[in-house]
Amino acid sequence: ILNVEQSPQSLHVQEGDSTNFTCSFPSSNFYALHWYRWETAKSPEALFVMTLNGDEKKKGRISATLNTKEGYSYLYIKGSQPEDSATYLCAFTTGGGNKLTFGTGTQLKVEL
Amino acid sequence: DAGVIQSPRHEVTEMGQEVTLRCKPISGHNSLFWYRQTMMRGLELLIYFNNNVPIDDSGMPEDRFSAKMPNASFSTLKIQPSEPRDSAVYFCASSPRQGMGGELFFGEGSRLTVL
Numbered sequence: 001i002l003n004v005e006q007s008p009q010s011l012h013v014q015e016g017d018s019t020n021f022t023c024s025f026p027s028s029n030f031y032a033l034h035w036y037r038w039e040t041a042k043s044p045e046a047l048f049v050m051t052l053n054g055d056e057k058k059k060g061r062i063s064a065t066l067n068t069k070e071g072y073s074y075l076y077i078k079g080s081q082p083e084d085s086a087t088y089l090c091a092f093t094t095g096g097g098n099k100l101t102f103g104t105g106t107q108l109k110v111e112l
Numbered sequence: 113d114a115g116v117i118q119s120p121r122h123e124v125t126e127m128g129q130e131v132t133l134r135c136k137p138i139s140g141h142n143s144l145f146w147y148r149q150t151m152m153r154g155l156e157l158l159i160y161f162n163n164n165v166p167i168d169d170s171g172m173p174e175d176r177f178s179a180k181m182p183n184a185s186f187s188t189l190k191i192q193p194s195e196p197r198d199s200a201v202y203f204c205a206s207s208p209r210q211g212m213g214g215e216l217f218f219g220e221g222s223r224l225t226v227l
Contacts, residue, residue, distance in 0.1 A: 034215065043203065044155075046215035089155070099168055100145075100216070102155040 004092045006103035013080050013110055020076045021106040023090030027071035034091040034100065035064055035075055044089060047075075080110040114138070116219035118204050124225045130192040133222045136185055137206030145216060146179055146189050147203040155203070161187065194226045 005024045013019050025033065032051045036044040048057045053068040061078045077084055087105040117136040125131055137144045145160040159169040161181045169179070176195070181187040191198055201223045205216040 036216075043218035043220050044216075045218070049215050091155075099157055099160075099171075101157070102147075104154040 004090060004101050004103040006088075006090055006106050008106060009104070010107040011109070013108070015081060015110055015112050017080050017110075018076065018078045019080055019108070020074050021088055021108075023073045023075070023092075023103055025071050025073075025090075025092040026094075027069060029094040030068045030071075031093045033066055033068075033073050034093075035073070036089040036091065038087040038089055038105065040086075047088075075106075077108070080108075082110045082112060084108060085110045116204055116206050116217055118202075118219035118222050120222055121220065122223045122225075124227065125194055126227050127195055128193045129226075130190065131194045131198075131224060131226075133189040133202050133204075133224070135187045135189070135204030135219060137187070137204070138208075138217055139185065141206035141208050141217070142184070143207040143209065143214075144181060144187050145205040145207070146187070147205065147218075149201045149203060149221070158189070158202075191224075194224075196226045199224055199226050 007022050034049050035047040037047050038044040048064045050066040055066040057064050063076045066073045075088055085108055087107045089102050089105045091100045091102040093100045116138055119134045142163050146158040147155050148158055149155050156171055158171045159179045160167055164181045177191055179189045201221045203218050203221045205218045207214040207216050
C-alpha cells in the first residue's frame with residue numbers, strides 16, 4: 001500500500017496571509033505527483049501535475065515544488081483570499097503501477 | 113465544452129437493491145476512473161479503464177461491485193446487492209492520457225445513500 005500523507009489536516013488563516021501545505025509520498029519508483037483543489041459541493045479540479053525532481057509550477061498566487069528524492073511536495077498560496085477556501089488534495093503514482101493514490105487533503109479556511 | 117457527466121446525482125435506495133451509476137467521459141479522453149469518497153478513507157480508486165479495457169480493478173471492494181465500459185463514451189458502476197456501508201459519493205473521472213500521467217477531470221459525483 002502506497003501512503004500519501006498531507007499536513008496539516010486543516011488550516012485557518014486570515015485574508016492576505018501566505019500559507020503552505022505538505023504532501024509526503026514514497027520516493028521509490030516515483031512517476032507523477034498531482035495537486036487538486038476541491039471546493040465544497042463541487043468536484044476536484046487539477047492544479048498541477050509534476051513529474052521532475054526540482055519542478056516548480058505556478059498558477060496565479062498558487063505554486064508548488066517537488067522533491068522526488070526525499071518524497072515531498074509543497075503547495076504555497078500567496079496572499080490568501082476567501083475564495084481560496086477549499087480542500088487541497090495531492091495524489092501520487094508510481095511508474096508502471098498507474099494507480100493514483102490520494103492523500104486525505106488539507107482543508108483551508110481563509111477568513112476575512 | 114461538456115465535462116464529465118454523471119448520473120444520478122443523488123440516489124437513495126434500500127439495502128439489497130441494485131444500484132447503477134453512469135458516467136459519460138469527456139470526448140477524446142481515453143482513460144476513465146471510478147473513485148469512491150468516504151469520510152473515513154477519502155478518495156479511493158475503485159477501477160480504471162484505458163481505451164475501454166479494465167486495467168486495474170483491485171480497488172473494487174468485493175464481488176457485489178462491477179464496472180463496465182462498453183464504448184468510449186459510457187461507463188457504468190453497478191452494486192448488487194447494495195448495503196448501507198456502500199453509502200458514499202462515487203466520482204467518475206477521465207483523462208486524455210493513458211494511466212496517471214495526465215490530470216484527471218472529475219464529474220460532479222453521485223451521492224449514494226443505502227438505507
